[in-house]
Amino acid sequence: MRATTIHGVRDIRYTDVPDPVIAEPTDAIVRVTAACICGSDLWSYRGDNGPIERPRTIGHECLGEVVEVGSAVRTFRVGDHVLVPFDHCDNTCPACVAGYQSACVNHATTTSGQGEYARVAEADGTLFSLGGAPARDEIPDLLALTDVMATGWHAAVMSGVRPGGTAVVVGDGAVGLCGVIAAVELGAERVIAMSRHADRQRLAREFGATDIVASRGAEGEAAVAELTGGVGADYVLECVGNDAAMRTALHVARAGATVGFVGVPHGVEVPIRLLFDTNVGLKGGMAPVRGYVETLLDLVRAGRIDPGRVLDLALPVERAADGYRAMDERTAIKVQLTY
């Protein structure tokens, strides 16, 4: 098949690779019908995940049509149109039952979601049936549900957002913007988006952010302190994953608040004494997409949320390299790859 592959720092290609195959009887193979590029793909793209030893496929956000199922797959059959949560799970183990499908004992992830085909482990637990081919205008929202909307939602849930109070969202990438959507939907009265980019500030406001803080670091923290009367935020969503973002998140939280963190940690050092002194908690990690997808799809279909708007550039999958460049240079928030 043809697939998006990474060969080194900022070296993305669309090349021939072996077709994925059924490796376990619980697997399915999906023909990808729509995909997108994730902010977390940029860690590899920028070399922040270490050297790329050999070329490999990349991409974990896609929709598709089932083209083959393993002998143990019961719920899906060839021809089914599905949403593919980026993190695969059996949805039956104790971690899944507790709502943490991202820590499933049989956890796996989509690895060729920007190619023609993708292997899905634990198909019965992982896949979500769309009940037919999705309408073209619904595709961006559905793509957002494979990862970023569920991840922003997870940040909000982990930080404990409930009706009333003030949320701060650190990070204005697609996940941060979806975090704004989530905080608003879960009832935060005030949602402060920390964002330096005019286009993202605008989208954050359209998603319901009540305040924008454009400065970062100590200056940004002071701005949040002023907005919250010196008290700090009741809920903080950390949607970046680097040390500066984590420190800001911890510093803008009020005593006893929880930082819901979903940015993949890179170089984060937790100031444990600060946590002790403030009773600010830290909870988060990889989002249990499969656990949230029904709720989120209901919200999309009810017209309450429209996370697909974070996809502000569409390119043919053959031009994935241009999409990565656009996200790296921040000329696009998030890129949809069309098939």
Place this chain on the structure above:
Amino acid sequence: MRATTIHGVRDIRYTDVPDPVIAEPTDAIVRVTAACICGSDLWSYRGDNGPIERPRTIGHECLGEVVEVGSAVRTFRVGDHVLVPFDHCDNTCPACVAGYQSACVNHATTTSGQGEYARVAEADGTLFSLGGAPARDEIPDLLALTDVMATGWHAAVMSGVRPGGTAVVVGDGAVGLCGVIAAVELGAERVIAMSRHADRQRLAREFGATDIVASRGAEGEAAVAELTGGVGADYVLECVGNDAAMRTALHVARAGATVGFVGVPHGVEVPIRLLFDTNVGLKGGMAPVRGYVETLLDLVRAGRIDPGRVLDLALPVERAADGYRAMDERTAIKVQLTY
């Protein structure tokens, strides 16, 4: 006055020091009528808080009688018998109102609680009236409420203990043992105490622990894994404060559980990637004693909890040095100082 003072590593004396005085109109001076030594006093005693530059008073757990009040104190008067939460708070600021009195904007701590007199900041917010001189046999329970019982309770609350499920308590000091009491009282179905000492194991069982794990490190973690069918605990109470205890706490937690930590962190490095991968949360810190004391006193007076049993040695305050030695050498769990 005479007070317990620390002069260097393992150098505790009972010496003459200046009387504490009203420094702010919100202060009160309390004549100490009963006190005890805290496990956290041992950090200084052992030199783990850095060098003792000059002799100073030590001790933050006491009961007493009000002997002087500042001009702004409204609720208390000379002669009142009071329980002195170790962390002082105005009990009105946003942090206090949110239930985190330990992060009060006017936070202070008792500093001569093992002396004849102690200054209490924010007396109206901090002190808890006992409605008369406490009965002798009630004193140990009341002393436990000034810190360790409230701290163990905080660990349980922060870890989210609710009816059902399995709790693990890391640490068998007075706080850990009070953590067992708290986990049982808050409804954990199974409470696993990690303890290496026979006397403490026995007390943990009497407090309601259903299982004891005597091994530590990887071996202890494996034992908990076996007891929990490989899943891990629903709630973990970290009641030590060093890196080994924190790692064990994080490793015995099931996916998505929260480690309620109350051990004062010393050399703790948080493995943030482990938190991300498992969605195990971390929440805790200094206990808001004033926020818990009414609930806990009700439980004591109803006969539901008896945390005073962790005080297994009583010595005259003049012999405080012997008390520190006994706790350092683990021949006593916790020492009451009598007046």
